[in-house]
Structures are given as C-alpha cells and as structure tokens.
Amino acid sequence: MKRYIGRRIGYCLLSLFLLSVTIFFFVRVTGDPATLLVEPGASQADLDAIRHQFGLDQPLLVQYGIFMASLAHGDLGQSFYYRTPVLDLYLSRLPNSIYLAVVAMALSLVIGIPSGVLASVRVGRFWDNFGKLFTLLGLSLPSFWVGLVLILVFSVYLGWLPSSGAGTPLHLIMPAFALGWYFAAAHMRLTRSSMLEVLGSEYVKLARLKGLPQSLVIAKHAFKNALIPVLTLAGINLVIMVNVATVVEVVFAWPGIGRLLYEGVTFRDFPVVQGVVLMGGAMIVIVNMVVDILYAVIDPRIRLGS
C-alpha cells in the first residue's frame, strides 16, 4: 500500500514537472517572451530591460531554474493590467468559479441520476429514448451557444432572469444550466449503464426471487451500488468544471477564473494567462492522484493488481 501511494505521488510529481516544462517550453518556442511581458508598443530599450530583469538573456536551463524557484515560492508574477500579484487575483476569483461549479454539478446530478435510473428500468421505451436525445444534445451543443440562447429566451423575450453578472441566486440559474447540461448528459449515460450492469447481477436476481417489490429492489439494492462510479466521476468533474467554464463565464460575465483567463488573453496580460493554466493543470493532476489513492484504499484489487 505504501509503495502504491509512493508511486502515485511520484507520478503526480512527474506530471507536475512535465506540466511546468510544457508551459515553459511553449512560451519560449513560439516567440520571444519579452514581447509578451511588456505592454504593446514598448521600445527596444524597454525590451532589453525586461529581458535582463526576467533573466531572459540567460541560458535556457538557468531560466527554467529561475522559473521553478519563483513557482516554488508561490510567485506567479505580476499582472500588467491589474498591477497586483497573479496569485492574489486568482484566489479572489476562485470562490466564484467554485460556487458556479458546485451549483452546476448539483443541477447535473439532479437531472442526470434520476433520468439515468428511469432510462435503465425502461430500456427502449419513451424515457430511455428521451434520455438518449437529451444526452446527445448535451454532448453536441456548444455550452456558450446554449448560454446565448438562454439569454435570448429568458432575459430578452421573457425578462425573467438577469442576463449577466453575479450577486443573486437568480444570476446563477442560466450559467449553471449552460455549464451543467454537458455533465448532466455524461452522468446520465454512466448512471444508465451502471444501473443496467447492477440490475443484471446475481444479488439483484436474488432480491427479486425473495419477492421484494420492484421499487425496493431498484432503490435499495441496485441504486446504491450503481451510484459509486457516478459519484467518483462527479468528484473529478467538479474540479474540471471549475477549470473549463471559460466560455460560459464570458457569456454571462461571471467573475470567475475562466473570465480572468479571458481578460488575460484580451489584454495580453501574459502572466495571468500562464498562472491560470498552471494552477488549473496542477489542480487536476492532484485530484486525479487523490482519487487514484482513495480507490486503492477502498479496493485492494487495484493496488495488488498493479
């Protein structure tokens, strides 16, 4: 067990290392980072000063050392536009993104799990087909377009919901749905297939042979066991949601980290862009590691198998 956890942590550190190398490498390969670090229209003297200040005139290996050392201190650089440290900016926006992701996740589970269960006990019937359509659309519609159409219907024509910004729970409904539909579709698909697998198992057959009513078999014996993989996926998806909401946050002017990334791109505020991507990647790598370790703690087959 210790060896397994040690190896997982090793892989995680390796992934983080590769992540930092990738970001470091791409910034330098695609052009002179000095031009990204100064504001547009800077003079040659400014460029040289910036190169010297950030050590860009040093050998690549030394540069990487400096880059890693500042990362280790939690220093993601200074935003040009806001003139504050990137980390402070990031942390001030993060709660909004988490708030949106949690509500979108709750919505996706409330829609995905019951409809998945319903589809699994009514295979090939109306609810199953309706569920398939819902899933297909959820996986095929770009979330930002869903957002725009929601604004058009509920803000412009019906005037029921505010079109952008944050503040009241009403502001959350449309962005949460636009973000959550895709995930609701994924959760529904997994609930359905997981339920079908459990419904075909021996212990469910036994429960039926005992003469338990259908509703009890589904609710008590099948549902609880089918829920495990869905909740695992939901846990990972929650972290992904925090990081992929960029387009939805832009559509609804939601002040989260996705919008921060967009602002960074629009204002050519490069340290912000780099910081948000580094933090997002690191967050997902770490969550994957935690899930792997938890799985091994629960299920000995995984740690012994590898």
Next chain:
Amino acid sequence: MAIQTEVLVLPARSPSRLASLRRSDFPLIPALILCAIALVAIFANVLAPHNPEIGSLTARFRPPFWQAGGSTKYLLGTDQLGRDVLSRLIFGARISMVVGLTAVMFAGVLGTTLGIISGYLGGWVDQVIMRITDTWLALPALMFAIFLAAIAGPSLWNIVLILGITYWTRYARVIRGEVLSLKEREFVRLAIVAGCSKWTIMLRHILPNVINTAIVLGTLELGVVIIAEASLSFLGVGVPPPEPAWGLMLSDGKQGLMVGRWWLTVFPGCCIMLMVLSANLLGDWLRVKLDPQLRQL
C-alpha cells in the same frame, strides 16, 4: 396421391442500395447533412449571394426576410457591418470543415505514430510517451488550447496546429492498447523471424491493422474539435476577423443579443449544432460497425 403445391412466384426485387442502408441503421440523415455541408464548403464561391467579408454600411442589422424590415436580398439578414449572414454562414462551413478535418488528421497522425511506437517498442520509450500522454490528458484541453492560441497569435493554421497538439492523446492511448495485443500475434512474430526491421514491422504490419480504429476515433473527435474551434474563435483567439468563422459570428452577434437581434446568434449556432450532431451520430455508428472493441468508449 400427388400433393399439389402451389408455386409462389415472388416478384424479383432489385435490392436498392438506399433501402439496404436504411435497414442497417445507417445514420442516413446525419451523413447527408455532413455531405451537404461539405458540398456547401466546396462550392461556397458559387453558392454565396454576397461577399462574406464586405458589407454595405447602409444595410446594417437587417432582419431575415420574413420579418418586418427584411428583404429577400438578404435572406437571413445582415450583421453589424452590413455583411450578409447567409453568405458568411456558407463560407463559415468552409472554415469549419477545413479546420475540423485537418486538425483531426494532424492529431490522428501524431497520436497514431506515438501510440504505435509506444506500444511496439515498449520499455523506457513507452514509459516516456505514456507519462507525457497522461500529463496532457490531465490538462483541461480547452484551457490549454486557449493558452497556446494566446501565445501563438490568431491565425487559421495556428488553430489547426494547436487543436492537433491538444487532442492527440486519445489516439495514442487507444492505439497503444491495440498494438500491445497485435504484437503478440503470429504474423508479427513471423515478420520478426523473417528479419524485418522494427520500423518495417510498425509501418507495414501494425499500421494497416490500427487504421480502422484511428478513423473511428477521428470521426468521434471531429465534433469535439469543431466545438473547440468555435470556442476559441468566440473568445477572440481563434480564426481572426474578418474571416467568417461560425464562432466568430457568435461572438459578434453577442452584442446585438440584448436588443433582440436573434438571427446573429441563432443561425451560426444551429450550423455548429447540425455539424457536430451529425459527426457524433456518424461516429457512434462507425464505432459499433467497425470496431466492436471500442463500444465501451
């Protein structure tokens, strides 16, 4: 007593191709939609009634022809610069097709090559490639694409490259798995005995056997890539204006949304939806048809 049997003469039916296709649950409508979009993309010059990049400022924000104020000159209305929406949609099909197909192919070549090398050579090469793949998979793809697009600057071919290097991982993972089982098969062992070099075996014996899988993955990836391109263009780091990309049109249309200029948002979105939906349906069918092993994906 002889038994009289009635001879049934069945009318000779020529099995029409179309009918047999319909029976075999072939997704006919999605395939037709994709073909239609491809044709529109190819013949955009002929089909488009107006120039997609030049508008007339006197004809700004015209609604579609059936609404008050609309005219049949601009069937689906005009945008903030007076450009014809229909013509822009037609030329947008070309961009979506070109970006979608080339990015998927680029990702496919990259991922398949790495998958074959990783699976066949094994050892430290496999370890290195798979660790890189894992790291790549861990990155939020769209966020990474935005990052790359922000440093590379907006251009059509940059987007193709960026989407290619963002979405190759799935090919590498799946194809490596296939190669692991292929390399234990007789024909590969015989090729080794016959003295073929590693590269010959990978190119002549392994590659033809994993092409089917790569095609299925490519079809499934097409929808993802098209949405990614639209998202990047929407955020202003994708296809640069004044090119008529659907994502860019949505981004322009966003401003007119609050005053009810719905046609600037609804039409480009419907185009993206039709294309992605068709690609996904076709991909699902191909997956089941060509490769039973992939049904679980």
